[in-house]
Every structure is written in structure tokens, then in C-alpha cells.
Amino acid sequence: MENLHELLHGFTIAVTMPHLALMVIGVLLGILVGVLPGLGAPNGVSLLLPLTFGMQPVSAIILLSSMYWGALFGGSVTSILFNIPGEPSSVATTFDGYPMARDGRPTTALATAFGSAAFGALVGVVLITFLASWVARVALAFGPPEYFAVYFLAFASFVGMGGAAPIKTVVALAIGFAIAAIGIDTVSGSVRLTMGVDELVKGVSFVVAVMGLFGIGELLVAVEEEVHARGVSSKIDWREVLRAVVRLPRHGIALLRSAAIGCWMGITPGGPTAASFMSYGIARRFSRRGQHFGTGEIEGIISPETADHAAGTSALLPMLSLGIPGSATAAVMMGGLMIWGLNPGPMLFVDQKDFVWGLIASMYVGNIVAVALVLLTVPIFAALMRIPFVIIAPLIVIICVVGAYSVSNSYLDVIMMLGFGVVGYLFKKLFYPLAPLVLAIVIGDKAEDAFRQSMLLSKGSLGVFFANGLVTSLVVAGLALLLLPLGLQIAHVLRKPGERKSIAPDSEDTTRQKVRVT
Amino acid sequence: MNVMSRLLLSAAGIVLAGTLPASAAWQPRKPIEFVATAGPGGGTDNLARAVQSIITKYKLTDQPIVVVNKGGGSGAEGYVYGKASAGDPHKVIFGTSNAWQQPLVSKVAFNYTDLTPIAAIAQDEFLLWVKQDAPYKTVSDYLKAAAASEFKMGGAQSKDTDEVLTRMIEKIGHIKLTYIPFKSGAEAAVQLAGGHIDSHVNNPSESLGQWRGGMQRPLCAFSPKRLPQGPKITAIEGWSDIPTCVEQGLDIPQYEQPRTVWLPGKVTPDQIAFYVELMKKVQATPEWKDYIEKTLQVDTFLTGADFDSFIKQDLDHLKQVAAEQGWLVK
Numbered sequence: 001m002e003n004l005h006e007l008l009h010g011f012t013i014a015v016t017m018p019h020l021a022l023m024v025i026g027v028l029l030g031i032l033v034g035v036l037p038g039l040g041a042p043n044g045v046s047l048l049l050p051l052t053f054g055m056q057p058v059s060a061i062i063l064l065s066s067m068y069w070g071a072l073f074g075g076s077v078t079s080i081l082f083n084i085p086g087e088p089s090s091v092a093t094t095f096d097g098y099p100m101a102r103d104g105r106p107t108t109a110l111a112t113a114f115g116s117a118a119f120g121a122l123v124g125v126v127l128i129t130f131l132a133s134w135v136a137r138v139a140l141a142f143g144p145p146e147y148f149a150v151y152f153l154a155f156a157s158f159v160g161m162g163g164a165a166p167i168k169t170v171v172a173l174a175i176g177f178a179i180a181a182i183g184i185d186t187v188s189g190s191v192r193l194t195m196g197v198d199e200l201v202k203g204v205s206f207v208v209a210v211m212g213l214f215g216i217g218e219l220l221v222a223v224e225e226e227v228h229a230r231g232v233s234s235k236i237d238w239r240e241v242l243r244a245v246v247r248l249p250r251h252g253i254a255l256l257r258s259a260a261i262g263c264w265m266g267i268t269p270g271g272p273t274a275a276s277f278m279s280y281g282i283a284r285r286f287s288r289r290g291q292h293f294g295t296g297e298i299e300g301i302i303s304p305e306t307a308d309h310a311a312g313t314s315a316l317l318p319m320l321s322l323g324i325p326g327s328a329t330a331a332v333m334m335g336g337l338m339i340w341g342l343n344p345g346p347m348l349f350v351d352q353k354d355f356v357w358g359l360i361a362s363m364y365v366g367n368i369v370a371v372a373l374v375l376l377t378v379p380i381f382a383a384l385m386r387i388p389f390v391i392i393a394p395l396i397v398i399i400c401v402v403g404a405y406s407v408s409n410s411y412l413d414v415i416m417m418l419g420f421g422v423v424g425y426l427f428k429k430l431f432y433p434l435a436p437l438v439l440a441i442v443i444g445d446k447a448e449d450a451f452r453q454s455m456l457l458s459k460g461s462l463g464v465f466f467a468n469g470l471v472t473s474l475v476v477a478g479l480a481l482l483l484l485p486l487g488l489q490i491a492h493v494l495r496k497p498g499e500r501k502s503i504a505p506d507s508e509d510t511t512r513q514k515v516r517v518t
Numbered sequence: 519m520n521v522m523s524r525l526l527l528s529a530a531g532i533v534l535a536g537t538l539p540a541s542a543a544w545q546p547r548k549p550i551e552f553v554a555t556a557g558p559g560g561g562t563d564n565l566a567r568a569v570q571s572i573i574t575k576y577k578l579t580d581q582p583i584v585v586v587n588k589g590g591g592s593g594a595e596g597y598v599y600g601k602a603s604a605g606d607p608h609k610v611i612f613g614t615s616n617a618w619q620q621p622l623v624s625k626v627a628f629n630y631t632d633l634t635p636i637a638a639i640a641q642d643e644f645l646l647w648v649k650q651d652a653p654y655k656t657v658s659d660y661l662k663a664a665a666a667s668e669f670k671m672g673g674a675q676s677k678d679t680d681e682v683l684t685r686m687i688e689k690i691g692h693i694k695l696t697y698i699p700f701k702s703g704a705e706a707a708v709q710l711a712g713g714h715i716d717s718h719v720n721n722p723s724e725s726l727g728q729w730r731g732g733m734q735r736p737l738c739a740f741s742p743k744r745l746p747q748g749p750k751i752t753a754i755e756g757w758s759d760i761p762t763c764v765e766q767g768l769d770i771p772q773y774e775q776p777r778t779v780w781l782p783g784k785v786t787p788d789q790i791a792f793y794v795e796l797m798k799k800v801q802a803t804p805e806w807k808d809y810i811e812k813t814l815q816v817d818t819f820l821t822g823a824d825f826d827s828f829i830k831q832d833l834d835h836l837k838q839v840a841a842e843q844g845w846l847v848k
Contacts, residue, residue, distance in 0.1 A: 188676055346733060
């Protein structure tokens with residue numbers, strides 16, 4: 001157990017007063033940037049970066065990574081309370097977190113989210129601790145065809161397992177792909193779909209899209225239905241926080257399954273976003289209360305949050321061992337590593353043992369510090385829900401407008417955000433699912449790049465997707481998920497020829513609708 | 519305002535102007551925005567932030583500096599923003615050679631002539647990298663193997679510096695390469711380590727970790743002379759042990775990526791002079807030397823006519839390659 005020995009040495013570096021203080025500062029700053037509109041982890045970390053140039057590399061990375069944990073937790077707060085996801089990976093948390101908060105249980109929703117996120121992160125760190133070298137080798141096996149297969153699997157799990165009519169899911173995916181294609185194309189280098197608007201060359205920012213689709217879209221629906229006119233009466237109750245956390249082990253299977261999905265997607269290039277979506281999709285399929293997903297189910301919060309944090313944590317490993325940043329925040333930290341005079345890559349584990357194991361140990365401690373701090377803030381955040389809708393609604397509009405503007409100080413983004421608000425409203429009214437649309441906007445262009453790179457490699461032959469065991473099994477799993485509902489339906493029709501049911505109704509949105517009307 | 523007070527004011531103005539030193543003809547009057555035409559963590563972003571921290575540390579100007587990232591569309595977002603800010607001397611755009619290369623090969627809404635060149639302040643070298651366990655030890659082995667089977671060359675972006683260099687290698691080495699564009703050099707490096715491509719032409723800093731870790735190694739440097747000697751990277755070799763490509767019989771004597779600094783269009787000579795001086799002062803600091811060393815770039819300073827002729831030369835060369843490849847946009 002050489003790793004264990006190294007880890008213990010790491011703890012002696014990480015658990016010192018100055019480092020613990022840095023963790024607390026980092027986490028608090030992180031929560032702040034996570035909650036504030038338009039800031040987010042990558043911006044927060046890059047603002048803090050110049051301050052770290054004079055520090056020891058270990059202290060610097062502890063400060064920055066603690067800020068990252070804080071921001072990840074903080075990002076879930078706005079998703080749950082206001083339906084505004086701050087990071088792509090917390091979109092799936094809105095599906096059940098927001099209905100639960102609206103239902104008068106914001107404390108439970110937040111505490112559940114934080115508790116399961118911490119569990120996911122810890123599983124991710126344990127994986128890094130014991131399987132570092134193995135994980136690094138797995139990541140190297142991924143070339144463009146394997147990348148594409150992973151993305152394909154994520155998309156397929158949505159078409160096959162999403163509650164909405166498969167054809168509507170496909171339509172939502174297609175619109176998402178079209179939006180993701182706007183801007184400069186990596187493979188040809190040419191400008192696409194900008195329709196003569198010069199500014200669109202930068203593409204459509206994820207933040208702009210989700211703020212509109214979720215924040216404004218939900219607001220329009222709420223205004224129409226006039227049910228939110230009163231604030232949710234939630235007491236500030238510490239026991240509720242404790243109860244929610246104690247209740248978590250009852251959902252052990254969901255926790256473990258989601259952590260496994262998260263780690264897998266974190267090591268492979270799927271990343272936290274794909275992980276949280278896949279975990280949610282699979283939970284809906286396999287949970288006994290699957291049909292209730294979307295109305296504020298506990299497991300609907302546990303699944304995406306656990307997977308998100310497990311993936312986010314394990315994604316730091318490829319950054320350290322291979323120099324591939326798994327996320328925008330990791331990319332900023334890597335820039336920091338270079339400036340501190342360290343070179344991310346395989347030799348980091350050999351040359352800079354103190355740095356690497358100090359960081360890994362700080363991930364254990366930092367996450368515990370982060371979850372303790374956010375759990376303490378739960379009642380304060382939950383109290384926000386008592387503010388009446390007439391006050392909250394304009395606040396949400398301000399958050400969305402400021403958030404969209406601050407992405408790149410552009411009015412066009414604000415207009416687009418409002419446009420997405422209308423699209424979000426229409427999607428809800430017409431029972432089209434939003435999740436596949438967002439998934440396609442976030443990873444659509446990556447999937448396209450990977451597909452076209454594969455085609456360049458193979459000179460146009462699709463055989464490249466069945467060239468080795470890894471890519472074949474990923475593609476076959478994707479195809480199986482895609483065809484599963486079709487197969488079930490055919491079997492259903494064959495068994496009862498007389499009783500022909502229409503395609504499964506959109507459970508997520510209809511049930512959500514019902515909740516709102518009652 | 520009456521005639522009298524106007525007279526008084528201008529008189530006061532003359533007196534005030536007379537007391538100022540000649541070098542401070544123009545000074546920024548509000549916060550300065552550094553626009554990095556790359557996302558957070560990219561090479562251009564790191565440069566802008568390094569310059570920012572040096573200026574702040576030595577108090578080279580009274581005004582605060584903020585760095586904003588506008589890296590959308592391979593940097594086009596930042597250049598378009600610079601074009602739209604014509605006449606505003608409080609915005610400084612940090613970029614690379616894609617300021618003049620990109621408008622040539624894709625329909626972006628700017629050209630480098632919309633901006634005012636300040637200086638090129640650092641240059642990144644290019645090397646030819648192969649996988650550690652590849653059978654070829656020299657460039658001629660590589661070229662022989664590549665002639666027998668079409669090699670896959672990875673690189674960052676399409677029709678950008680990496681692909682231009684790839685096409686030059688094809689032409690001068692008499693081989694055919696399949697170019698696979700990735701989002702960044704770091705991605706290409708990992709793909710090479712995994713054996714999914716045969717080679718790439720990364721900058722030293724993009725593959726340094728992989729070289730040290732024994733996952734890939736450089737065959738030659740596209741540089742007129744060997745890289746500066748530094749500490750050994752692997753057990754036996756350092757940067758200066760890498761032969762130049764010309765030494766190895768691949769006749770590409772020089773290929774570099776300049777890091778460039780621009781102001782928006784329609785600024786005054788005073789304002790240009792202020793920023794040229796500012797960059798010179800930054801370059802004189804030990805922190806700058808440290809940054810250049812750690813990121814393995816070459817210190818350089820081109821401004822005025824030298825910078826202009828550098829751009830012209832590079833542009834002529836690119837036009838030739840782009841015309842051969844059919845990349846030019848109409």
C-alpha cells in the first residue's frame with residue numbers, strides 16, 4: 001500500500017493551520033462565486049490566480065481547488081432554489097431539486113444535494129488515491145472514435161430513457177445540435193450559421209442558453225399559472241438538515257450507482273455534465289419511483305449530484321497525470337501549474353510527490369470543510385424561498401440579465417437569453433423536454449468534432465467505431481439504450497394487439513404540470 | 519462659457535502641460551482592459567495575466583488593469599471586439615499571428631488592419647514530436663516511414679499555424695499527411711501518447727510533461743539554431759540536444775508563433791508610444807524573464823516598422839500556402 005503511505009504524508013502537508021485557513025477562505029469565496037450570477041468557478045479561479053503567484057504551489061492549489069469545491073456546491077443552490085443552473089453539470093439537479101423546493105421543502109432539497117455531492121466527491125478522491133496509475137492508462141486509450149462513442153452513449157441514454165416521447169427528445173436534440181454548431185468549426189476552421197451577425201462567431205454560450213431556458217422560461221410559465229404568488233413557508237430548521245443527511249444511506253443503491261457512473265465518466269472524457277445527465281436518465285429508468293421523477297423525488301436529486309461531483313473530482317486526475325484539463329476550471333488551474341513552475345504530466349507524480357499528495361489529501365479535507373460550511377448555510381439559503389414571488393420574480397429576471405450580460409459584456413447575449421426564455425416556455429407548453437436540448441448544446445459540438453476526427457482517421461469508414469473492444473462495447477451499449485424503448489414497445493404491441501397505447505406520455509412535464517395546478 | 523474663462527482655462531492648460539515630463543505625453547485616465555483572445559488557461563491568457571501582474575507589481579501605471587477573456591471563434595471574438603472599440607486607448611488586445619492569419623482563411627468580421635499593432639513580445643517555437651516507442655530516431659527515418667504509409671498529424675485548430683506547418687512539411691519532405699484538427703495542442707499531445715495519431719508539431723510547453731514522462735519525444739526544432747540550453751528535461755537530454763530540422767535534412771529553417779499586442783484602430787501616436795514603452799518596461803523585469811523561461815518561449819521585441827515587415831513577410835508566406843491548399847476565402 002505505497003499509495004496509502006504517500007497519502008498519509010500528504011495529510012501532514014494539507015492539515016496545517018495555514019492550509020486549513022486557506023481551505024475555509026477558498027470554499028467561502030467559491031460558494032460566493034457559485035451563487036452569484038454570471039461568475040462561476042472558471043472566472044472565480046482565474047480572478048484569484050494572480051494572487052497565488054507568490055505562494056508555495058501546494059498552498060496555491062489548495063486555495064484554488066477549495067474554491068472549486070465551494071463553487072460546485074454554490075452552483076447547486078441557484079439550480080434548486082431558482083431553477084437557474086450556474087454550471088452545465090448542475091442542470092440535471094434542477095429537474096427534481098426545483099420542484100421539491102417549490103413544494104415547500106427547500107431545506108431537504110439543498111441538504112440532500114450537498115450530502116450526496118459530498119459522497120460523490122469522496123468516492124472520486126478514493127478512486128484517485130488507489131487507482132491513479134491505472135486510471136491514467138485508461139484515459140490514454142481514448143481516441144476520437146472512443147470519445148464519440150462516449151458522447152453517443154450519453155445521448156442514447158436520453159432518447160431511450162427520457163420520459164418524453166422519443167421523437168420529441170430527438171427533435172430537442174436536433175435543435176440543440178444546430179445551436180451548438182454556431183460559430184467557428186474546429187475541423188474546417190470556417191464560420192457556420194452566424195446568419196451575418198458578426199458577434200455570433202463566438203458561438204452561443206451555455207450560460208446564456210440555460211438562464212433563458214430555465215430561469216426565464218420557468219418564470220413565464222409561473223406567471224401564467226399564477227400559483228407562485230405567495231412565498232413558500234419554510235421554517236429555518238436545523239433538524240431538517242440533519243434529517244435529510246441521515247436519510248441519505250437509505251438510498252444507498254442510487255448513491256453507489258451514481259458514484260460509479262460519475263467516476264467512469266470522469267475518467268473517460270465524458271465529464272461531469274454527461275455524467276449527471278446519464279445518471280439522472282438511468283435513475284429514472286431503474287428507480288421504483290421512476291414515474292414520479294420530475295416532481296421532486298429524492299433520488300432525482302441524489303443521482304445527478306453524486307455523479308456530477310464524482311466526475312468533477314476524478315476528472316482532476318487526467319489533468320495531473322496527462323495534462324488534459326477535464327473542465328474549464330481545470331484548464332485555469334493547469335495554467336496556474338505552469339506559472340508555478342510545475343508541468344502537468346506523468347512525471348508530476350514522480351517529481352512532485354509533496355505537491356500531488358498534498359493536493360489529494362486536501363481534496364479529502366477540502367470536501368469535508370466545504371460540505372460542513374454549505375450545510376451550515378442551508379437554512380439561510382432556504383429562507384430565500386420565503387420571499388414572496390412578486391419580489392423574487394423580478395430578482396430572477398435581474399439575475400438572468402446580469403448573468404447573460406457578464407458572460408462577455410454583450411447586449412446580444414441578453415437578447416438571446418430572453419429569446420431562449422420564450423423557447424423554454426414553448427417547450428414546456430408543448431411538452432418537449434429541455435434536458436436533451438441542453439445536453440446537445442453543451443456536448444453537441446464535441447461529439448461532432450470527435451465524429452469528424454474519426455472519419456478523417458478512417459478515411460470515411462464507419463468501421464472505426466467497431467475497431468477494438470473498447471469502442472465496440474461503448475457503441476453497442478449506446479445502440480441498446482437507443483433501441484430499448486422501441487423494442488419494449490414492439491413487444492408490448494405484439495402481446496396485446498388490441499390495446500394499442502400511444503407512445504408514453506411526457507411524464508416529466510405532465511406530472512410537473514399537475515403539481516403546479518394542485 | 520464666456521471668452522474670458524476659456525482664455526484662462528487654456529492658459530492654465532499650457533502652464534500645466536509645461537510642467538509635465540515629455541515622456542508622459544499621454545497617460546491612461548481610466549481602468550485598462552486587457553483582452554485575451556483565448557479562454558482562461560490558454561497561452562495568450564497566461565501571457566496577458568503575467569503582463570498584468572508585472573505592471574501591477576511595479577506600478578508601471580496608476581490605472582488598474584482587468585483581464586477579460588474573449589476567446590470565442592478561435593480568438594475572432596476578441597479581435598472583433600477590438601475593431602468595435604476603435605478610438606478607445608484603454609483596451610489592449612493580446613493575440614497571436616492569427617490576427618492576420620484568420621481573416622485570410624475564414625470569413626471573420628475583422629482584419630488585422632482594423633487594429634493598431636503595438637508589439638510582438640514573445641515567440642513560441644515549434645517541434646516535430648513522435649511517440650516515445652516509435653521506431654524512427656531521426657527525421658529522415660520519419661520521412662521514409664511516412665512516405666510508405668500516410669501518417670496522421672494532429673494539431674490545434676484548422677487552417678491555423680499547426681496545419682500550415684504540416685502542409686509545409688508535406689511539401690518540403692515530399693510526403694502526404696492526414697491532418698486531424700483538435701481543440702488544443704494539449705489534446706493533440708494526449709492523442710499522440712495514446713497512439714491515436716503518428717505525430718504533432720506542438721510548442722515546447724505543450725508537450726514538456728509528456729517528454730519528461732517518457733511518453734513522446736521531439737525529433738527536431740523548426741528553428742534557425744538549436745534551442746537555448748537549460749536544465750536537462752529527461753535523464754540524458756535537454757532542449758539544446760534537439761537538432762534543428764535543417765540539420766536533419768528537413769529544410770524548414772524557421773517557423774514561430776509570435777505573441778502579439780494590439781490597440782484598437784484610430785488611436786493617436788502618443789497613445790501608441792505609451793503602450794510600446796509600457797511593454798518595454800515589462801520586458802526589463804526579472805519576473806518577465808522568469809515567465810519566458812518557465813513557459814519555454816523566446817524573448818523578442820518587435821515594434822513599429824520591424825513588426826509591420828514581420829507581418830507582411832508572414833502573410834506573404836501564408837498566402838502562398840493557403841493558395842496551394844485552396845483555403846483562401848473569396
